[in-house]
Amino acid sequence: xxxxxxxxxxxxxxxxxxxxxxxxxxPVTTPYPxxxxxxxxxxxxxxxxxxxKCIGCGACVNACPPDALIMEWDKEHGVKRLTYNAARCIRxxxxxxVCPTGAMEPTTRFEVATDNKEDLVEVVEHRLAYxxxxxxxxxxxxxxxxxxxxxxxxxxxxxxxxxxxxxxxxEEKMRRTVAKLRETEGNVYPAFVLAGxxxxxxxxxxxx
Amino acid sequence: xxxxxxxxxYHVDAGSCNGCDIEVLDVLSPYYDIERLGVKVVPNPRHADxxxxxxxxxxxxxxxxxxxxxxxxxxxRIVVAIGTCASSGGIFYNSYALYNTSPQRGRDRLRSxxxxxxxxxxxxxxxxxxxxxxxxxxxxxxxxxxxxxxxxEYWVALPPEEKPSKENEVEFKIPDRPIPLRYWLTLxxxxxxxxxxxxxxxxxxxxxxxxxKAFESENPRENLRDLVTGYFLREKDxxxxxxxxxxxxxxxxxxxxxNTLSRSLREKYPLTAGV
Numbered sequence: 001x002x003x004x005x006x007x008x009x010x011x012x013x014x015x016x017x018x019x020x021x022x023x024x025x026x027p028v029t030t031p032y033p034x035x036x037x038x039x040x041x042x043x044x045x046x047x048x049x050x051x052x053k054c055i056g057c058g059a060c061v062n063a064c065p066p067d068a069l070i071m072e073w074d075k076e077h078g079v080k081r082l083t084y085n086a087a088r089c090i091r092x093x094x095x096x097x098v099c100p101t102g103a104m105e106p107t108t109r110f111e112v113a114t115d116n117k118e119d120l121v122e123v124v125e126h127r128l129a130y131x132x133x134x135x136x137x138x139x140x141x142x143x144x145x146x147x148x149x150x151x152x153x154x155x156x157x158x159x160x161x162x163x164x165x166x167x168x169x170x171e172e173k174m175r176r177t178v179a180k181l182r183e184t185e186g187n188v189y190p191a192f193v194l195a196g197x198x199x200x201x202x203x204x205x206x207x208x
Numbered sequence: 209x210x211x212x213x214x215x216x217x218y219h220v221d222a223g224s225c226n227g228c229d230i231e232v233l234d235v236l237s238p239y240y241d242i243e244r245l246g247v248k249v250v251p252n253p254r255h256a257d258x259x260x261x262x263x264x265x266x267x268x269x270x271x272x273x274x275x276x277x278x279x280x281x282x283x284x285r286i287v288v289a290i291g292t293c294a295s296s297g298g299i300f301y302n303s304y305a306l307y308n309t310s311p312q313r314g315r316d317r318l319r320s321x322x323x324x325x326x327x328x329x330x331x332x333x334x335x336x337x338x339x340x341x342x343x344x345x346x347x348x349x350x351x352x353x354x355x356x357x358x359x360x361e362y363w364v365a366l367p368p369e370e371k372p373s374k375e376n377e378v379e380f381k382i383p384d385r386p387i388p389l390r391y392w393l394t395l396x397x398x399x400x401x402x403x404x405x406x407x408x409x410x411x412x413x414x415x416x417x418x419x420x421k422a423f424e425s426e427n428p429r430e431n432l433r434d435l436v437t438g439y440f441l442r443e444k445d446x447x448x449x450x451x452x453x454x455x456x457x458x459x460x461x462x463x464x465x466x467n468t469l470s471r472s473l474r475e476k477y478p479l480t481a482g483v
Contacts, residue, residue: 032345039341054365066298086334088298106405111358112334112335112357113342115330115331118360119359120360122360123363143365146367146368147382151393153469
């Protein structure tokens with residue numbers, strides 16, 4: 001209960017530092033660059049990615065209006081990098097709102113001026129899951145798969161036999177489905193429809 | 209960067225929305241009073257030591273910015289980019305109206321764009337718009353009063369069940385909560401309809417604490433009702449009250465939905481079959 005201090009209560013706690021020294025009405029100039037000050041708690045500073053919680057799903061990348069967050073793909077080495085640049089960020093907090101793990105954290109940091117743009121870059125590198133059947137990397141990170149394991153109830157895992165298929169690529173899954181359908185007797189679809197295009201000579205009404 | 213004593217600045221607009229220009233005006237007001245640091249806004253670039261640029265550099269302003277830069281005396285000739293647009297092109301970075309010659313169209317890691325396409329920039333002050341304190345901090349850095357605080361970060365997010373061996377490697381952690389993760393996620397998503405991002409996590413944390421307490425007893429439904437009512441009476445903010453009541457209803461709806469789901473799944477797929 002102690003944590004949920006409401007918005008108005010939080011605002012009441014914060015005050016400009018002159019209010020302690022002088023009254024609230026005192027028309028003084030802020031001594032800011034010579035002292036340290038804090039911004040009010042609801043001030044939207046630059047957001048921060050918490051690499052402990054981030055799963056690399058890319059929800060923030062979809063939500064970001066000015067593309068301050070971009071996903072860099074490197075499928076050869078099996079990594080994808082979530083790059084954040086404060087120089088492009090407009091502090092709209094859309095990424096904080098859509099993050100499914102709470103990894104995007106709002107801060108009140110405002111002292112971001114710099115002479116080198118490299119200082120504004122934040123990168124989180126994620127490792128992609130590996131499909132051992134076809135020797136390729138999946139589109140998902142290992143953390144995403146672990147998160148899905150935690151979300152879905154066990155009944156669904158059992159019903160759809162997800163545990164066997166969760167680390168396969170889309171093509172491998174399709175290949176297995178085709179093989180399964182071919183085995184099944186009394187199948188409504190002829191085998192050549194599933195395997196590929198029929199020969200030109202036989203055409204549409206060749207076999208049924 | 210050379211250390212300066214009093215900087216005379218010329219403020220130039222490269223097609224900004226005027227948000228940053230108003231913040232520059234605020235910096236000149238008595239409360240922030242940038243003139244006590246020796247900064248003076250002059251009406252001519254020939255008198256200026258520094259150039260304050262706001263805006264994402266439209267095609268129309270490109271030549272004007274270049275001319276203003278060339279009209280400044282050759283030393284120290286400092287350029288300060290104020291605002292997100294001036295630092296990288298901002299939200300307009302891929303607009304047809306902007307002058308952007310970067311090879312990746314502003315999608316590289318440094319997010320190049322804005323006035324840095326025509327003039328070299330010495331200080332970036334991002335923010336949309338930057339608050340007066342942010343501009344003061346940037347100018348103070350220029351004068352040697354404050355130190356740079358930002359630093360680039362590179363984290364390697366390790367897959368689950370791997371221990372970090374290097375400094376920048378980070379382990380995966382899902383925080384422990386008294387309710388299953390799928391309840392937490394759905395409640396969090398539903399809560400977006402009632403409260404904003406700022407209060408949301410604090411309210412939800414309080415609620416799942418109450419749920420954890422309620423499920424210790426034999427009759428969780430009535431117990432949770434009592435606990436939420438107690439919270440309701442203590443809290444003064446009416447929006448938080450509404451959110452708590454909303455969460456309680458939503459939680460029981462989900463509880464029934466998920467329970468019936470697992471039952472119906474078992475009826476539909478009596479044998480576990482897979483591909």
